[in-house]
Amino acid sequence: MTRSAGLRFRQALAKAKPLQIVGTTNAYFALMAEQSGVQALYLSGAGVANASYGLPDLGMTSMNDVLIDAGRITSATELPLLVDIDTGWGGAFNIARTIKEFEKAGVAAVHMEDQVSQKRCGHRPNKAVVSTEEMVDRIKAAVDARTDENFVIMARTDAVAVEGLDAGIERAQAYIEAGADMIFAEALTELDQYRRFKAAVNAPILANMTEFGKTELFNKEQLAEAGADMVLYPLSTFRAANLAALKVMQALMADGHQRNVVGAMQTREELYKFLGYHHYETKLDELFSQK
Ligand SMILES: C[C@](O)(C(=O)O)[C@H](CC(=O)O)C(=O)O
Numbered sequence: 001m002t003r004s005a006g007l008r009f010r011q012a013l014a015k016a017k018p019l020q021i022v023g024t025t026n027a028y029f030a031l032m033a034e035q036s037g038v039q040a041l042y043l044s045g046a047g048v049a050n051a052s053y054g055l056p057d058l059g060m061t062s063m064n065d066v067l068i069d070a071g072r073i074t075s076a077t078e079l080p081l082l083v084d085i086d087t088g089w090g091g092a093f094n095i096a097r098t099i100k101e102f103e104k105a106g107v108a109a110v111h112m113e114d115q116v117s118q119k120r121c122g123h124r125p126n127k128a129v130v131s132t133e134e135m136v137d138r139i140k141a142a143v144d145a146r147t148d149e150n151f152v153i154m155a156r157t158d159a160v161a162v163e164g165l166d167a168g169i170e171r172a173q174a175y176i177e178a179g180a181d182m183i184f185a186e187a188l189t190e191l192d193q194y195r196r197f198k199a200a201v202n203a204p205i206l207a208n209m210t211e212f213g214k215t216e217l218f219n220k221e222q223l224a225e226a227g228a229d230m231v232l233y234p235l236s237t238f239r240a241a242n243l244a245a246l247k248v249m250q251a252l253m254a255d256g257h258q259r260n261v262v263g264a265m266q267t268r269e270e271l272y273k274f275l276g277y278h279h280y281e282t283k284l285d286e287l288f289s290q291k
């Protein structure tokens with residue numbers, strides 16, 4: 001694969017209207033996504049905190065925590081990966097380091113938000129944002145640090161829920177002016193708000209379709225029509241897998257066996273198919289064939 005990860009993301013975006021970006025909390029989910037026709041992957045900050053550390057999404061995970069999970073996914077698949085880097089984890093030099101490390105890890109794109117470092121989930125109350133100037137400095141530091149010009153730096157604004165739509169749009173304009181490539185318009189409540197962002201900001205717009213949040217679960221046609229270029233499903237597979245796992249745990253405790261839930265499990269055969277298990281096994285047999 002000679003094309004850079006960033007270029008692969010941009011090419012996937014150019015081909016799809018809108019590009020559906022699917023959250024995969026681990027490398028195996030990434031393999032399933034790749035073999036299900038998904039064209040771009042996402043590593044959620046909430047997903048890393050929740051799944052890998054058992055923590056809430058409140059800015060408690062560090063750059064290295066996210067980098068480890070990102071590297072696992074980029075090692076397993078060629079699909080371009082968008083990673084949630086929260087606020088970039090610090091001042092200008094920290095942000096520069098973050099960009100360099102994620103680019104080196106084979107990540108295609110990152111999104112960095114304008115919340116204060118003690119951040120919250122974008123769909124929760126009582127968020128606070130830094131000044132436009134401070135976020136512009138974050139973006140400048142990020143853009144200056146990238147070595148691949150195709151590496152995507154997406155600016156996320158959480159300001160709409162805090163300061164209103166007009167302020168959010170003004171910020172997005174300033175962030176693009178500062179060098180951001182794309183805009184993540186967080187926690188919008190109406191389709192028309194995407195339309196307003198798109199009309200005012202000359203850059204690709206991402207719509208976050210996270211479940212149980214502030215945004216209605218619009219379909220991709222509705223979002224494309226409203227001007228969204230990318231649709232994100234950050235935690236959909238994680239939430240579904242969590243419920244499936246919980247039901248198995250409860251059945252094991254209630255029934256003393258798993259026979260009632262085996263039908264809800266992915267079979268060994270399916271697992272091996274996604275892993276390419278037999279290919280590895282054949283290789284092993286060839287390498288160490290018994291005489
Ligand atoms: C996209 C997000 O930043 C994430 O970390 O996945 C979250 C998703 C969520 O908590 O539902 C967010 O929207 O803040």
Ligand SMILES: [Mg+2]
Nearest residue numbers: 044045046084
């Ligand atoms: Mg997040």
